[in-house]
Amino acid sequence: MKNSFLGKRIRGGGYAIKGAWLLLKHEQSIQVQFVISILVCIAGWYFEITRTEWILQFFAIGLVMASEGxxxxxxxxxxxxxxxxxxxxxxxxxxxxxxxxxxxxIAVIIAGFIYLPYIF
Ligand SMILES: Nc1ncnc2c1ncn2[C@@H]1O[C@H](COP(=O)(O)OP(=O)(O)OP(=O)(O)O)[C@@H](O)[C@H]1O
Incomplete structure (x- = not known):
């Protein structure tokens, strides 16, 4: 199991999760982006944005945090x-x-498209 295809993939996933945790724990820029992501998700919940808008929002969050990583x-x-x-x-x-x-x-532009119509 340890050196099987599945075992290696599971181990690789473990390293990747460890890497994501290290980013969150040590990188200030990622921490700031994480807090902004939570605030934006609260805004999404508050304004009751649509399913498509949630998808775009998570895509933008993922794009920014992955590129920062x-x-x-x-x-x-x-x-x-x-x-x-x-x-x-x-x-x-x-x-x-x-x-x-x-x-x-791009994330700011997406946020503008989503939230400006709800605000104005
Ligand atoms: N060894 C280097 N040689 C030449 N220029 C450098 C070097 N290190 C940094 N720089 C310049 O300073 C800028 C900032 O680099 P730095 O590594 O401090 O990044 P940072 O965005 O401040 O990262 P962090 O805040 O995560 O440490 C770089 O974009 C580059 O222009």
Whole structure:
């Protein structure tokens, strides 16, 4: 069982859950996004948004938090392979941060489409 296909997949899932827990425990940006996600879910419950709007909202939350997690991993990898200042490392980190910015921008636009009609 330990080295079977299923055993390996279950172990891989365990590592992934551990990684998600580490992100939540140690990364301030993920913690902030987690709190914002909870607030947005409270807003969804308050305004009684539709099923499709919930799907879009969870998609946006997942997009932002997953890209932030990958950005964190890339930053950690960059710091590990090259702890000193280097323009290439700066470029890699900037590009990784840019992907989070794009995800966050899309999430804000989705939030606008969902909530502005309920508010105004
Ligand atoms: N080793 C480096 N060489 C060159 N530029 C760097 C280096 N480390 C960081 N930078 C520059 O500083 C910016 C911020 O990097 P940093 O690793 O502090 O990320 P951060 O977004 O502040 O992450 P966190 O808050 O999670 O530590 C990078 O986007 C990059 O422009």
């Amino acid at each position: 990958l950005n964190t991993a890339i930053e950690a990898m960059a710091d590990f392979v090259h702890p000193d200042f280097h323009s290439k490392i700066g470029h890699i980190k900037d590009v990784a941060a840019g992907s989070v910015f794009i995800a966050a921008l």
